[in-house]
Every structure is written in structure tokens, then in C-alpha cells.
Amino acid sequence: MLLQIDNIDKSFYLKDGRLARKVLNALSMQVSEGESVAIVGPSGSGKTTLLNLIALLDKPDAGEINFSGVSLSGLSGKKLDEYRNQSIGIVFQLHHLMPQLSLLENVLLPTLGAGNKNVDKLSRAKELLQRVGVWDQRHQKPGELSGGECQRAAVVRALISQPDLLLADEPTGALDEENAGKLSDLLLEIHKEQGTALIMVTHSAELAAKMDRRLVLRNGQLEESK
């Protein structure tokens, strides 16, 4: 099993310490290698929170997350950085590209983190950028490109380190329908080509239907969707 989540809780608190809302309540889930999982649910149900916990951008209040049989709860420092850099890739709703860097530089940014050889990654970057159709714009800066182009580059940035798991948080949310369709198709194709597991948070039932499994987040827990 690639990802094993057992009974995690996550609550948010007001500034004065009072409980605002319990978002995740004894949530459990499993994801196998190369599997694609869609997570759907109403706004505020905790989809992004769940993704943040998997990416270790936030910590659960209780419960256990295991990745490739290793517990993530004790991960810190260099191990934590390596996990984010090598094991997972994240695509956000907004592309979050660095405005000062070109597309190619943005894509290669993760290589600064784990001592990767630029040469190897450059060829991979080329391959992926060509694959997503923005290789010709590689020297342009995000400000000079469309949202769709930037988001495609963001996908490449997430995949540059060949992660085992790709996390996508409504990656098409900021795009028009045409671009959204193209990007989601692209993500699914790459997922299949690369054999990367994919967890995608989406509001789109159509997109969710294309995934191996669909999970609905409701009342802090996941349910299989039929």
C-alpha cells in the first residue's frame, strides 16, 4: 500500500482557543501504487485540509498516516523535506509559479532541494514541458503567459522529481472549461504514463468519473461513491 491513513482527526480553533470546527473525524483511507483517487465533497468539507495533511503541510490532531509503510507522523527536518521533494508532487488551484523565474526555471526549482543533478532533470523537464505543450514558452515568465499555460508548468514542476504520489487540489478550478478539460486529461494521461498515484480534489463529477476511485468527504469522513 502506498498511502495508509488511519483515524485522523483535524480541528480548527478560534484565536481565543475555542473550537471552531472539527473538519476531519476519524478519517481513514488507503491508496495503492499507481491508483487514481478523486475526492469530492461540498465546500468547507475538509478536502484541502486532507491534502495538506497528506503533503505534511499541516499536522493531524490524532491518527496515523503511513507512506510506503513508513509512518509520517515522526517525520521532520531533512526526511520531511525529502518526502515532499522526492515522494510527492503537489498541484495547487493557483499555479504559484515564481514570477521572477522563467517557466523552465520554475519547473527545475525542486531540483535545488535534494541534490538532484540538473542535467538529468533538464532532460526530464524538456520531456514533460514538451508533453504538456509549453516547451516553446520555457524562457518566458509566468506574467507573460496564460493561466492554463502556467498551470501546465505547475504540473510539470510537481512531476519533475518523479514522485510516487501526485496531489492535486482543484487544479482546474482557476481555468476556463476548455483549459480545465485539457489539463485534467493531461493529468490523467501523465498519471497513467508515469505510473504515479494521483489524489485529486475536484468539484467536477465528470473528472471524478475518470478516476479509479471516487471518495466523498462528508461529516469529516470519507465514503466510497458509487
Place this chain on the structure above:
Amino acid sequence: MSRIKLILKSFVYYWRKNLAVGIGVAVSTAILTGALVVGDSMQYSLQRLVDLRLGEMTHTLNAGDRFFTRQLAFRMEKDLDVSVAPVLLLEGSAVVDGGQKRLPKVQVLGVNDQTDKVFGLENWFADISDDEVIISENLAKRLDLKIGEPVLFRIRKASLIPLNAPFVSDEEISMSLRLTVKAIADQNQMARFSLHNSQTAPFNAFISLTRLDRLMELNGQVNTLLIAGSGIETEQIEESLQNTWELGDLGLKIKETLNEQEWEITSDRVFLDDVLVDQLLNTQWSAEPIVSYFVNKIEANNVTTPYSFLSTLPDAECGREELVINKWLADDLKVDVGDSLTITYYEVGPLRRLTVKDVSFSIKSIEAMKGRFADPSLTPDLPGLSDAGNCRDWETGVPIDLESIRDKDEDYWDEWKGSPKAFVALSTANELWSNRFGSLTAVRYKGPDFSEKTFQDQFSKDFQIRKLGFVVLDARESGQRAALEGVDFGELFLGLSFFVLLAGVILSLLLYNLTIQSRVEQIGVMRSIGLTKSFIRGSLLAEIGLISIVGGLLGLLLTWAYNELIFAGLNGIWQGIIRTDVISLRLNPGTLATGYGISVLIGITGLFFAVNTLLNKQLAQLKKGGFGSRTKGFKNLETYVAILSGIIAIMILMWQVLQNKSYDPTSFFMAGGLLLLSLSLSTDLLFYHLDKSASNKTSNWRLAWKNAVRNRGRSFSIILLLALGTFLIVTVGANRKNPFGTEISKESGTGGFLFFAETTVPVLQDLNDQETQSSYSMDQSTEFVQIRVADGDDASCLNLHAVSHPRLLGVDPEFLSGRFSFATKTPYLDEENPWGSLDQEFEGNIIPGIADQTIIQWSLMKSVGDTLWYTDQLGEEYGIVLIGGLVSSIFQGNLIISEDNFIKHYPSSSGSGIFLVEGDPAIQGEIAEELNSGLRDFGLNLQFTPERLAEFSSVENTYLSIFLLLGALGLLIGTLGLGIVLARSVQERQQEIALQRAIGIPRHKIFTGILIEFSGLMILGILIGSISAITAVFPGLISPGSEVQVTSLIGLIALIILNGLIWISIFASFSMRKENLALVLKSE
């Protein structure tokens, strides 16, 4: 992709923000380094001034008002193998154009070729002929004198005899000398020669030593030795002095008397100093102490013998109430043994106040006119008396009724000169005629083995010359130390620049924070893709640190410009505080590096903490672009501090109001400071609650406030900066003095006196005496307080050097009763009669003293209760304990002791050099004219007391002006910071603004909202600062003689607000000038 590339790309991409940070760093660097450079330059200039003042000279030797032989210089030169120059150091005034232009307080020096050697000059003073003078360039400039032009000097009479000693004529108090200007000395030709540690250049006149000696009839005696003893210790010179002095250097003379194998020692000073007497009577030879005194009359049987000398016999030869007379007197008075006889004489008090005394004796014996009873050598050498051709030519220091002198008296004078006519017991004479100058006029020795040489050998071995006040001073070391320890301009300017520096640092940190905040999202992404904290920290530190380094370098360039401005100010409009033109800019690489290093370090440290705080946040928070909020613990601490400081402030104020005494300014200032802290923190807490408050209504005002509290940290920084700036500017502005409006009241700094007068030549008489006033053609009803002066350094704020021995003033405390006000008191100061406390007696060799509190605190770096140590005229060390500090007064720069204590420690000081003049202010002009005319020959320098205070206040006011100017600059930086925050906030809210515009809210409403938000922050800051400041300066505002102008204070606050409003409007319009709603909303 590489790290360096990332850093450089980011550095270039964010160049606008980075430039702003760089400018902030540059400003802080310039202000900090600039202040250090000012300090360096001042210290260097003052050190250089020591060389200009002293040339190659290192040490001096002088002995108060005593003179010694020129040969002492040659003997010491030979002994020490260094150059030693004998000089006459006198004071006088210069007069040109027949009295049209006069300049008092001119330092007149008698110099020769030896002086050249000591100063390291060649043939400069050696060639001055008898009718020439070399003057300093400032003297030439002041009197508009050129080479070859004549100038008259009126020089204080140098006398071997103390001028106030009994029977010394005061006819010639000054000597006139007309000379031609041979040359005008510049600063490299000793124009600035001065033994005083002060940066103010003295007016110098260099005259031939032999000419000056002849004029003063000093017979080759001088009063100062200048020594070029580089590398020689002071102790070596003292040892050399002790080994080489001779009797002549002490003013002692040995001569054989009329009696066989009898020698007599007398003094040029008429009376033998008591310290000498102790040693003179303690030799291997049999010694007979002698006192001879001049009496007004001797009366018996209604017959009077006028003006005669009396002398003494050993106690064994005459009873206490007996006297022995010579045959001539017995015949004149027709008296016989056993008859009674009355002697009338003058007792000479301070300021030559004469008291007529008489005493009766019974005649023990009548002696024939021979031997001791017809011995004119018993009479001391009194110029004008003992050397007079006849009695009618006498010139004495006491009034002589020439009518009473009979022909037979002239005959006696012709035959027997001043031979004493009567003799009393020595103890009786001591009782009657001992005075502060001594109790004996001669000591006679008998013995076959007595010779001048053997006596000299033994005496010089036994007697320590320092007991007579001979002092060797390491003038160079003292000058250098005074320059080093003097007013630290570096510290001063750091203090004066405190607020602008703080503003610069806060601005830099604010800019750093804004820069970092703008990268929050990026940092979040970098963290989420697995870049390590250290990588991100390192990259950001390198990028923004690079800006600090470049900004700091730019700051060094600004330092130069800033210092040029400061020095232009110091040498121009602010010259009042430095009073010299030798101050020049000195850029010391070490100082530049220090200033640069500190500035960059402050920046990078601030940056480090900002980055670290950010990196320690949860990533999920960062990803949202959130900066997080403060912890609950911090909020609690803030609440406690706000409440506690507020309560303490109110308690202090209540305690001040409830106690029925005058308000204590320090307590109010403390309360003001605490109020500032409490109000600032309360505002932050209020923002916290506003942030959380919910309402069903919305308005432009509410929206503005909600926006203001969105980023509490930024808003709080701005409020604090403006509050602090306003507090400082208002409190400093309120402290400015307006001395020209000073009322001449007894409690004020004028003491109720109209004039403060100083004379070059001391006045020996009592100026309150009608006859004396008439003799100086003064008929206005003026009263004088005469003050004795002992040389010392000027400790006023006009002197930049460290001062440890301020000039001493001896005054009769009674005359100052009820005058001036005390700022600080010790238990030794009597509340009812503070001046009377000067007459107290303390144990040990300690006396009480009073000085201006400002001087005690700032020039002397002491507090009341501390003791200053002086060496008196007798070479004894004594302490002056500061029993009270005066509110800013005309005495600034001086230390006041009682006249009695003054005379005790400076017994041979003569006359008064300072006068406080009381008179009717309505006829101030007439009084000034009369004094200037009557006391012209004394070298009078008359100062209207409010003007004197104004001179001191102007220095203080100049400091305050600089502080205000730099404070205003700080406020400008504060408003600039406000502007930057505004621009940043508007930029952050582009989408909100676009949305508001999209839903039809008019542009002007949004603009007004921004104005309300930022003006509100500014006004709140200024209000907090003003309320606290007004509390702090409240006692000054309500005091009856308040010099604080409330309207100007309100004007100042209004000006600060107006300045802020202008900047806010400019920044708001500038920020909102672009409107591309489609683009902005698209990015949403």
C-alpha cells in the same frame, strides 16, 4: 537552475522593493555612521588643537601669584637637558584709535629666544624689539590692526608684592605700553597659545620679555616656565625643581644687618609666608623673628607723632603690655619710663576695608639712638614708602594725612629713614598685625658660621618648594585628556539623532518585513516542494542581505554628505555651540567600517528573525499567504503592561497633585513616558477587539477601521513611530528657552542683578564705598557684589573639553541671600538660607561649594554631594563638596565658595575680578556707560545679565534645534513609512478595490476610505504622543514664568498632522492612479 541564479533573479526581479529596502538601510547607515564620524572629527580636531595651543611645549611651572628668577629656567634646562623658557604671563587689554576700540582679556606674554625653542619655532619671538609686539590673528581681526600699526596695551600690574598686602600702594593697578605691530601670528605661529583647556582661541600679544620686565620692574623675575619635555615625566621635572631652586626663587633675600655677624632674611612679598616661617625658624642658627608695622600715630600727653614704624623685641625682653621706645620718640612725646602711650593703626581687611584700631602700652624703657633702636633695615622694603625721598612723597596703600606730617618728622626721615621708633613684644605684634599674607617681616640669624651659601644649602634641602604653590603641570597630557574626555560629540549626535536613527531602523525593518511578507506565498510553495528551511533562509538572507550590503555602501556615501551638512551647520549657524573654527571633517576608515557593520548587522539580524518567524509557521498557513497572529501569552503580557503603566502614570500624577508642593518635572516626565507606553499598547489591544467585533452595519468609517486593523503589526509600528516622534518633538520643543524674556528677578538666573562684570585687572577697593565710587566718577545708585576669582577652566557649556577644576569664585554668601533658585539640594543646604550654607565647616580639608546644576551634571559629570579636589595656594589638597545645584544662572561655568574659605586657601589673592551689579533697569544704559567709563582702566567687560543667560541658553537651544531638526527628519521618515505601508496595503487590496469599483462604489469614496484609515492611524499616533508629551512637560506649561509658548506647541502639532496628511494624500492618489479592473479581477 542554481541557487545563485535564483538569488540573482529574485534580486533583479524585485528591484523596486529591494531599492526601497536599500534606501532604508542607506539612511540608517548614514545617520549612525554620521554621528560616529562627527564624534571622531570633533575629538581629532580638539586633539589637534592641543598641538596648536602648546606647540612642542609639554609642561608648565607656575606658582600662583608668585614670581621667581629667570635663572631657575637655565638651571632646570641644564639639569633636565630639555628646553625651558621663562615667560611672563600677564593679562591686559588692547586699545586702538585713541580708545575708540578696546579689547579686554588679552593674554600678554613676555617672550624671548628661549620661547621659540620651547614652541618649536625659529626666530619668531627672538627678534621682537622693545617697541614691537606680535599679535594673534583674532586680535588683529577684532581691532582691525595691520602690521606696522600702533596699539596701546594696558597690562595688569605685575608685582612681586601681593597687591592687597598691607601698605602696598594701589596707585598703579595697570601699566600702559604703546607698541607697533611687528607681525600677526597665525595658528602655526602660536596664535592660539593658551594653558586653558578650551577650544576658544584667546587673544594673544607677545612682547619682548626684557621690555615687559622693565615695565613691571620685576628685576628679571618671571611667573611661568614653559618646558618642552617630551618623554619626561612630571615627577622628574618636580625633582629637578626641588634640586635647583634658590632663595631668590622664593622671593627671599639675605643681607647682613648693622650688627656684627648678624644676617637678616626678608621677602620681596614684605610678609614671610607662614609655611616659610616654620622652616626659617627651624635651622641650626639662632633665629629671631621680627615684625615691623606701619602705624598711623603714637600718642601720649596729648602729643601725637604721626606715621611711624614699629618693630618687635623678643618676648623675653618686653612684656605683653609694654613697649620700648627710642630716644627721639621719647623726646617728641615728652614721655618717660612707666608712662602710658597709645598706638593707632589700620587693620587692612578684605577689599582694603580699613579699620582704625588703637592699643595702649606702658613704656618699659627708652633707648638711645643706636643699634636696633636706630636701624632702618628693620623696615620692610615697601615700594613708595621705604624708598621715598621724604615723607610727603609717600605712596602707601592707606590714606596719609600729609597735613599732620611735621618738619621734625621729615628730619627724622632724613636722618633715620624708617627706623622703628617703638618696639613691642613679638607675641603682641603677632596678635595685632598677623594677616593672611604672613605674620613676620624678617628673620634675623646670628652665628659665626652663618653664610649665604651654607644657609641656602641647608634650607633648600629641608624646604619643599611645592609648599609655596609651585606646581608642575603636564599641560599636554592634561589637554589631550580633556579633549578625549570632553563633550563626546559622537555620543551627543547619536543622542540627538536617536529618533531619526530609530525611525531609520524601524523603516528598514518595516521594509524588510514587507519584502518578506510579499514572499510568503513563494516561501510556502518552496517549502511544499521540499526545499529545506536552511536553503530558503540562506537564499532570502543572501538576496536581501545583498541589498543591505549595497544599501550600506550607499549609506557611506550619504554619510559623507550628511557630515558635510552637519559640519556646515557646526561651522555656520550652530557655531555657537563649538566656538571655534578649527573643527574639520575626519573620515576614519575604522569608524566608517564600524557604522557600516552595525547598520548592516542590525538589518541582517532583523531580517533573520523575520525570515525565521515565517519559516517556523505551519505551511498550510503560509500557503494561504498568512503571516499568523500573535500568541495569547503575548496578548496577556501586552494587557498587563498597558494597565500597569497606565496605573503607575495616574498614581504619579495624583501624588503630584495631592501634595501641596511645587510640581516635580522629573515625575511628570516619567508619568508622560509611562502614559505613552500605556496608550500605545492600549491602542494595539483596541485594534485586536475591533478586528474581532462584528456589526450588522457597514460604513466607510467602519470599513476604514476594519482595514486598519487587518495588519495590526504594521499599524502598531506606524502608531508607535509617530507617537514616539511627536512625544520627543513636543517635549524638546517645550524645553526651548527664551532667555531674552527673562525677568530680572531675584529668583531667576540673573539673581536680580543688572550686570555681570569682569575686569582684567582686579579691583582692590570696595566699590560700594561712596568715596571709591566718586573716585571712579560713578554717581548712579548702583550696588556691587564683589567676587574673588581663582584661575580655573571654563566649565560652561561653551567649553567642549572635560573640566575637572572649574574657576573658583569667592563670594560673601550674605550678598546672595534670597537670590537665584536651586534645582538640586543636599541635606547640607539650608532650606531657609541656602547661601549661608557656604559658611559651614566640614571635617577634613573639605569646604562647601555651589554650582549650576547643568554644569555639575554635564560638564563635571558629577552629582550634588560629590567632592571636587583642588590644590590651593599653599600646595595643600582640599575638597569642595557640591552642596547644591543652581537653576541655570549667570554663574554657569564657575564653582562658588564662601569668601572666607577662598581667602583661607588663596591668602595672597588680591581684589575682585567679577562684579554683580544691581541697579535700576530703567537707567540701565546710563549705568553701563558710567561703569564702562569709570572702570575703563581695569579692562572692564560688562554683560547685561539676561544677555549672559541668553548666551548660555543659545548653546542649549542650538542643541535642541539640532535635535528638533533631526527629530523632524525622523518624523518625515515616519510619515514616509506610513506612505510605504499605505502603498503596500493599497497594492494588496487591488482586487478588493477593483471589486468595490466593479459593484459601483465611486472612486472618491474608496479614496476617502483610504484617507480615513491612514489619517486615523497617523492622528491616533500623534494624539498619543501629544497627550503623553503635554503630561510630561505640564509643570513647565503651568508655571507662572513659563517660557513655553502654548500656541507654538499647538502649531507644531498641527504642522506635524498637516505634513502627514499631505503625504497620505500623495501616496493614496499615487497608489490608486492605475485602474485596470479587468486585469485585476481576472487574476482573481
